[in-house]
Amino acid sequence: MSKWDISKIKEWGWQEHPIGSVIPEAATTDGYATGGWRSIRPILNLDKCVHCFICFIFCPDTSIVIDGEKMAGFNLQHCKGCGICAEVCPPKAIHMMNEAEALGLEKCLLPEEKPKEEKSA
Template sequence: MKKWDVKDIKDWGPGRHEIGAIIPEAGNAKDYRTGGWRTNRPVRDDDKCTQCLFCYFFCPDSSVKVEGQKVVDFDYDHCKGCGICAQECPADCIEMVPESEFRKVSE
């Protein structure tokens, strides 16, 4: 496998590489907030949840947080809001809610 020479990565930019075209290290998405463009976020009803973990297995972004074999939250820094978890939940306890409902009102 080709090994990238990233010694001068701090000098990389649009003059040398097209913006967004370079992923020098595999698996680095966890280091960035990739959920920033989500338009709807999953919200889980804990009372209805049966802890079947379907949402965890189906999520393509590993954004369902599990502790002690139980779903505890979503990783909103990386969740893209695709809605697959809500679609696959057999208990129908995940609702996709518009992000606008979570924005702070400044006044």
């Protein structure tokens, strides 16, 4: 069977499936800065936060930072911007902001969205 021949895949047992990936040790995700995937980021309004930690429980990336008994913000090295924390926060103390806007950058525009250049006569 060649590497890419999957013509008989419906007949395969588990032995025919190639190894997809290997995780050599535990907690390796800590080494990957997944924050670079983000297009929107969470913004905390501390005045509204009641420090209930519901966001901490639901965050799939363990990116809620806690200082003592207080919600202290987000680990933006790992936060992927999924927005779950903003959805589950009871007092709506978190809102999501466009990443480019947060960084003070212009948004990336698709070619059809860019203003047309005026041609000189």
